[in-house]
Amino acid sequence: MRFTAERLLVRYPRGPGAALDGVSMDVPDGALYAVLGPNGSGKSTLLKALLGVLRVSEGRALVDGRDVASWSRRELARAVGVVSQAETIAFPLTVREMVAMGRYPWLGPLRTEREEDRAAIKRALEQCEVADLATRDVMTLSGGELQRVRLARALAQEPRALVLDEPTASLDIRHEMTILELLREWADGGMTVLVVTHGLDLAARFADHMLLLSRGRVAAEGPPARVMESGILEAVYRWPIAVAADPATGTPRVTPLRGRPA
């Protein structure tokens, strides 16, 4: 799958300026592509525009070369699995029921689960290591467990691409690394993975491409080595930053320095 943005312009009603101001990007097939930037720089807005749930004022969002608005929701859900930032769960629901919702694009409102649907659900539960939680109520899960369940639901859609909005926010080291290793593994298997994150260091280690947003505009784009430069990062985050090769991995590592805003 390929995601393309062509000079996207998005204005929120009553918002101060444009949330996205002429953003162009291209996520190649099978890449792990990370979108980064300070709070309010337009990362989530960019994802929503690419997924067609947000009306753009100007420009185009394309999925596999076709305007996203021309995809039906069901057709898009068969191709793209999404893990959004958060969802509030108001009713009791088991993990199995939650993950089974990923089959909706294949079943529609009326058809009952077939053998292939049960197999897809089982595979998704196992890959995300939540099979033993299947009968648990999702309201009783820890943050890390819930996030893996939501990932399993996206996987049960059997998509060709995954889009994730801060999937590892507020997770501990083990849970964060588990999810990132899975994403890398799937990308290596040919899945396109588009992920919004705040973690510069980990993005630099896992992603093929990085896009750095600043106030709705693209500040830098390219392989991690090109984006992870102290000059660029200092300008975007408006804070003194040092970048050095990590002694353990050799990849660029960001150190925010003590002091006053640059």
Next chain:
Amino acid sequence: MSRPALALVLLVALAAAIVLGVRFGPVELTTGEVLAALAGSGPEWQRQIVVDLRLPRMLLGALVGGGLALAGATFQALLRNPLAEPYILGISGGASVGAVSVIALGLAGAASWVLPLAALAGALLAIGLVFRVATAAGRSLDVRVLLLAGVVVAAFFTACIAFILSVAEARTVQSAVLWIMGSLAGARWQSVLVAAAYTLPAAILLMGLARPLNLIAIGEETAQYLGADVERVKRTALALAALLTAAGVAVAGVIAFVGLVVPHAIRLLVGSDHRALLPLSFLGGATFLILCDIVAQVVLAPTQLPVGVITAFVGVPLFLVLLRRSLVA
């Protein structure tokens, strides 16, 4: 409890409730007398009680109670709020203003269809008003605005009722208050047929939306990503649930708590999958309202209490117990 087991229990309970309802009332009949009346071999006065009065009353109770519980479960999913109930959009207020107006004007006795028609018109007015406000902001229907508009519209109608009652005669006030409390006493075969003609198709259509409602219940954005046509499902389900409620209010007045308590109880027993929750809520609501109606008829016989009083008397403690249990669990 497993879903088929609960379905079976509820079906048996519904059938038993209907049998009980036909036997008990101001006059108690034996099962033999009921069967004789149904076969047409008993005395004429027994045939009238069974066939003309009690059977349509029980069937109307089943349709209205089932419809209210189904509408309640639907509103709870769409608003992602377990405290939502069918009257939340000001439907009961609108219907009451319509009914109280014709009662105060002395038109209610003119023909049997005047009162229900006025109540339906009031309910539809409320729905139209609330929908218009909620869709005006943009192209998509905002359920939070819908909720807020419903509360405000309901408050306005309450003021209208208070105004009408404060200038009306004492007799008018009493019949108006009795109507507002809800009753199945006016049930005839004609009203059963009318109620069945809208309730059953609307119920079947709503149950067909069970799976997309599952998705919307966890969030509209997520539901879109999972492939649901959220805007269409939302509008269709809201319209069907609102019409079910409006029609129920028109024939039986404002019967409280069925739409709140029943879906809650069912959800505690079988979970939130609407493919089970919706049909089981319908069965549960039908059974609950019939049983309450029997109590309303016999507890102070020969005086008949409004059934809305009993549904509240039973529903409120039940709801509080369920609420406590769901917190403990």
